[in-house]
Amino acid sequence: MLNIILGGAPGSGKGTISELIMNQYGLQHLSTGDVLRAEIKSGSVLGQEIDAIISKGNLVPDSKMIDLIENYLNNLAPDCKGVIFDGFPRTVEQAKALTELLTAHNMDAVMIDLYAEESVIINRLINRGKTSGRADDNLETIKKRLDVYQTQTKPVCEYFLNLRKYFMVNSNINPTCTFSQIEALLTMMNK
């Protein structure tokens, strides 16, 4: 199995690159952000709680996210070739839980971190906001999300670096360029 934790700030290209990896390597794509937005769309009470958190740019609590991942892993098809974790884990607590859950399922993962500069990211998110309809793609919430990323999510990189499972690619240019770097990386790892 090839399991990839795709990291990077909001707007670094995780969703776009996940599609490319998914098509090339036949992996499943788990975007926890998409799962949360689907819950909001369903209009459930839980969805309303999540909406209040996301539209402010904050993170959904660790326990909720870990339950979601545990449930997802328990229901993986036996012939699954691997999973792309897009946007999860977002805290070190979540990273520890994911490591334990993966071990319990006889699975392993590497983190690939998409790095893009802040000015590039802000431009992308503002542009996405024109068509995405996402309540959090406005300048004020974008700044809050970048702040949450730096303080709560960035430490996840060091966590996987310490486990020798961390790689960074340059995501400033365009998706093709980012994807070629990932292909080279996976080839080097014999994947």
Ligand code: UDP
């Ligand atoms: N979110 C969260 N935990 C997750 C994924 C998403 O709390 O595991 C929330 C958080 O509020 C985040 C928002 O959902 O700001 C959007 O996340 P997504 O990954 O979809 O967007 P991105 O940050 O990549 O633009």
Ligand code: MG
């Ligand atoms: Mg995304």
